[in-house]
Amino acid sequence: MTRKVLVTGGAGYIGSHTCKALVQAGYLPVTYDSLARGFKDAVRYGPLVVGDIGDRATLDAALAEHQPIAILHFAALAYVGESVTDPALYYRNNTTGALTLIEAALAAGIDKLVFSSTCATYGVPQRLPIDEDTPQAPINPYGRSKRMVEQMLQDVGAASPLRSVALRYFNASGADPEGELGENHDPETHLLPLAIDAALGLGPALQVFGNDYPTPDGTCIRDYIHVADLADAHVRALTYLENGGATTAINLGSGTGFSIREILTAIETVLGVPVPHQFGPRRPGDPPSLVALAEKAKDVLGWVPKHSDIETIVRTAATWARRQHNR
Ligand SMILES: NC(=O)c1ccc[n+]([C@@H]2O[C@H](COP(=O)([O-])OP(=O)(O)OC[C@H]3O[C@@H](n4cnc5c(N)ncnc54)[C@H](O)[C@@H]3O)[C@@H](O)[C@H]2O)c1
Ligand SMILES: O=c1ccn([C@@H]2O[C@H](COP(=O)(O)OP(=O)(O)O[C@H]3O[C@H](CO)[C@H](O)[C@H](O)[C@H]3O)[C@@H](O)[C@H]2O)c(=O)[nH]1
Secondary structure: OOEEEEEEOOOOHHHHHHHHHHHHOOEEEEEEEOOOOOOHHHOOOOOEEEOOOOOHHHHHHHHHHHOOOEEEEOOOOOOHHHHHHOHHHHHHHHHHHHHHHHHHHHHOOOOEEEEEEEHHHHOOOOOOOEOOOOOOOOOOHHHHHHHHHHHHHHHHHHHOOOEEEEEEEOEEEOOOOOOOOOOOOOOOOOHHHHHHHHHOOOOOOEEEEOOOOOOOOOOOEEOEEEHHHHHHHHHHHHHHHHOOOOOEEEEEOOOOOEEHHHHHHHHHHHHOOOOOEEEEOOOOOOOOEOOEOOHHHHHHHOOOOOOOOHHHHHHHHHHHHHHHOOO
8 A cells, every 4th residue: 555644735845746656655645734835736646635724623533534545644824024023924924833743643543744844944054054953042033943843843753652753944935846846935045036037037036135145256145055965855754754764854955056147147148148136235144155064964865965056956947947937
């Protein structure tokens, strides 16, 4: 019988790509999503249960019906700016919601969970590149809402059979190399889709948030990791837990940082057109530089990114952007 996995947030960007990878690895993903920020047509590889992770009765019913062997927990709100203006929304949805999910998992006897954490839990890191032992000192409510879930999972793991892997992604980017899925956030706030839309004439000129950072060219440096590589890491984390692996936290990044100016140059090189842009003030809550040390993912999961060169990221994201606009 096919092993089922409950995928909260499976109608979203990273969750939907992971559902595809799960099917390819022989699992059946059961998406559990409120559709608050996700899209029904991104759920293509297994059934959809429409429900909120904060709704215990609907969760219990889904777990009883599908009897999953594990939970992959993506469901969350993920806008740093929104978390600053409406922190209670983030603690309610991301932290209390995760607690309800953990309690439902314990009641259903589930002992494996993979959690979408983030490099935003490190805040302004004390050292670069960032390894997993770098102190977590988030500088916004979004990062804090996620760090709290990591802490809950560690404590629950020490007191119960529920083991978990917190995957701390750096900047998710790109689209399914076969063109079936891509990035759909509404509103879109991420650099790559906005810059690509600007280059292709599908959106306004890019506003670059700050050129006075303490980086070589003054713009922020980030570690962009292809969504297909993130999906692969989730399947590996699931295998790790199936093999009896203990609760842990693992960075998922490429290990290479790109400044915004370097990203604009890469887009121009790959697409052959410039990115119309202007420089504006800094965006509150943005650390100058975030780059992963991703050795632990290699050692523990055998994970090596295969799609995260900047050319593949830009090319796959641009293919998706064109398709969205029928261009
Ligand atoms: N995109 C990134 O660069 C990035 C980086 C680090 C971590 N993350 C984390 O990865 C996860 C997925 O991110 P994404 O970019 O795919 O986001 P997304 O918004 O595309 O997907 C999130 C999904 O969760 C669903 N959801 C939200 N709250 C819910 C709730 N209470 N109950 C049920 N469903 C709910 C939404 O409807 C959506 O389908 C999130 O937890 C996010 O914090 C994302
Ligand atoms: O229109 C834009 C959008 C972004 N940026 C800059 O581009 C860089 C990347 O910004 P993104 O919004 O694409 O991503 P973040 O680095 O803010 O990512 C943060 O938010 C994500 C959630 O959406 C993840 O959780 C991630 O771990 C967390 O660091 C930042 O310096 C940002 O200021 C611009 O200059 N102009």
